[in-house]
Amino acid sequence: MKLVIIEPLGVNDEKLLSMAKDMLPADLEIVYYNTRVTDTETLIERGRDADIIAVSNLPMNADVINGCKNLKMLSVAFTGVDHIAMDACKANGVLVSNCAGYSTAAVADLVFGMIIALYRNMIPCNDVVRKEGTKDGLVGFELEGKKFGVIGTGAIGLRTAAIANAFGCQVLAYSRTKKDIPGITYVDMDTLLSSCDIVSLHTPLNSDTRGLIGKEELAKMKPSAILINTSRGPVVDSAALADALNNGRLAGAGIDVFETEPPIAKDHPLLTAKNVIATPHVAFATKEALEKRAVIVFDNVDKWLKGTPQNVM
Known part of the structure; x- marks a missing residue:
């Protein structure tokens, strides 16, 4: 059997291979590519003889899957x-x-980093103090007492809700599956959007969630509200969001994800919109999270080899 780690997984090469050898059978052949490529032909060439491929966010399209003739298992580091x-x-x-x-802890951490940066004007404050300025016009807001909306209550959404509770927020949630969680009140989408001071998105990308937050949904939000997206870019209509921000119909946004993976074009509407904090799809990327991820990647492979697959999609 052959495992191909088809791209870097964010862990030091030596440590990554040591983890793989420690967790996987000695007779499993392991090939590691520590460079990232995106073209279909090279991906097929790398995975042509693989029984198992470990991949992060490379585009494993149908041509790649069909071209890897021996492929039996994908362990996706995402x-x-x-x-x-x-x-x-x-x-x-x-x-x-x-x-x-x-990445549950890592993503939730960034959510609140973005919120506090927006609420306390941290970027403008940093700029003004370096220009010998003062706090004039930069008085911010507290999280305590705010209505905090969580759309999607999987693991990350629930952790975000728990942290919001700790800050003294009233947490409202919308999800296809309701859960009995202390401190969370489930409401319909319209109620959440119209009531909340902060809306944080934690949904997967699928046919139901693509364009979930568009012009109509943004119009229901308070002009003083902020939107945080650390889920997937296409969940939000970027042009509609930029328009709402630029015209004062929304107070701010924290955006970690876009329609494509970074680098993002300079003329993307959200990069020129007012009061946006943008990050390059980095919410999941902490040293601790990437090491946790590598452990799960190899544990998935090990469990599959033993006939007890886990985390099956």
Whole structure:
């Protein structure tokens, strides 16, 4: 059996291979590519003889899946699998496991970093103090007492809700699946959007959530509200959000994800919109999270080899 780690996983090469050898059978051949490529031909060449491929967010399209003739299992070092041709995997009998849970703490941390930066004008404050200025016009807001909306209550959404509770927020949630969680009140989407001071998105990207937050939804939000998106870029209509920000219909936004992976074009509407904090899809990327992720990647492979697959998509 052959495992191909088809791209870097954010862990030091030596440590990553040591982890793989410690966690996986000695007779499993392991090939590691520590450079990232995106073209279909090279990906097929790298994975052509692989029984198992470990991949992070490279575009594993149908041509790649079909071209990797021996492929039986994909261990995806990501929570979402919208970059994986799942139909092709199903047609070819390829099992797909993800790494749910590795970035729960990391993503929730960034959510509140963005909120506090927006609420306390941290970037403008940093700029003005370096220009010998004062706090004039930069008085901010507190989190305590605010209505905090969480859309999508999976693991990350629930952790975000718990932290919001700790800050003294009233947490409202919208999700297809309601859970009995102390401190969270489930409401319909319209109620959440119209009531909340902060709305944080934590949904996967699928046919139901693509364009979930568009012009109509943004119009229901308070002009004083802020929107945080650390889920997937296409969940939000970027042009509509930029328009709402530029015309004072929304107070601010924290955006970690876009329609494509970084680098993001300079003329993207959200990069020129008012009061936006933008980060390059970094919410999941902490040293601790990336090491947790590598452990899950190899544990997924090990469990599959033993006939007890886990985290199956």
